[in-house]
Amino acid sequence: MLRDMCPHRFAPLSKGKIISDQLQCPYHGLRFNSNGQCVFNPHGDGVVPKAAVTRTYPVLEKFGLVWVWMGQKAADPAKLPNFDFMDDTRWTYVKGHIHGSGYYELFTDNILDLGHAAFLHTGLSAPAFTIGKRHVFQDGDTVWSNVSHPNDFISDIMNNMFNSHGKRFDAWTDVQWTAPGSMSLLSYYAEPGTPKEDGHMHTSIHVMTPESPDTTHYFWAFGRDIHPDNEEFSAKLRAGIEYAFEEEDKPMIALQQAQVGDRDIMSMRPVLLAGDAGAVRARRMLRKLIAQEQSNGEEASDQKQSVDA
Ligand code: FES
Ligand SMILES: [Fe+2]
Incomplete structure (x- = not known):
């Protein structure tokens, strides 16, 4: 991935276009290869200045x-969350x-505490999300924030999926957070008294990517094994989820x-409710991992490089 800044007059390269596997800056037309190296200068004698390089990640x-x-x-696959179910053909995804607008941890809190759903x-x-039994625990560097609730009604969006309006279920919702802001959310609905499985x-997955101190990209996907090829059903499901988000x-x-x-937000001494335990644990873990990274000198040198670049 290239840094979104041309080394000439700092135009955003993301607004450029691809020409023969090269990225052309939208402002004065320098072209860059995938290593961030300028390989074409349309101006003057066409010599490419040595400093015409943009950082890559x-x-x-x-x-x-x-x-x-x-x-x-370097990229480390071991640091990725466990989203194996995304590659499983059993699930059809929207x-x-x-x-x-919002710091990415505010978006993460929103999934780690689903207690807001009723309101x-x-x-x-x-x-289940308001009065269910909560089970929050750490698993390596990840945090689970789970809720279970027996013999009660479930949400309309699930009833529409299972065609189960008016029925009661035993329900489980298991959310696993992986630093810095990736979450899997697995929901189970069983006949009362029968096993979860x-x-x-x-x-579903909920991946929060910070863009700036107060804006976030939120990527989501929702998988089902019901009506897998029904596109009308997919469209309705997508509309329902998009409306909520x-x-x-x-x-x-x-x-x-x-x-x-x-x-x-924690410096403001927020009142904490039952549903906040997962978000509090995740914040603690995130800060621990950031401190570890900083003690290795990684973040400090990265910031310096960004400023100097
Ligand atoms: S700002 Fe990119 S070529 Fe001028
Ligand atoms: Fe929500």
């Missing part, structure tokens, strides 16, 4: 996403992307960001 393509390493280290999302609301299941979560997080500003 290592990437990996996995689980249908491109993962970028913004620091000094996918989407949201660009939102913000009528279509996704289910008693015998019920319906669906998968775009029209309900996103504006609320933007308002929250406006209140919090550039402060760390």
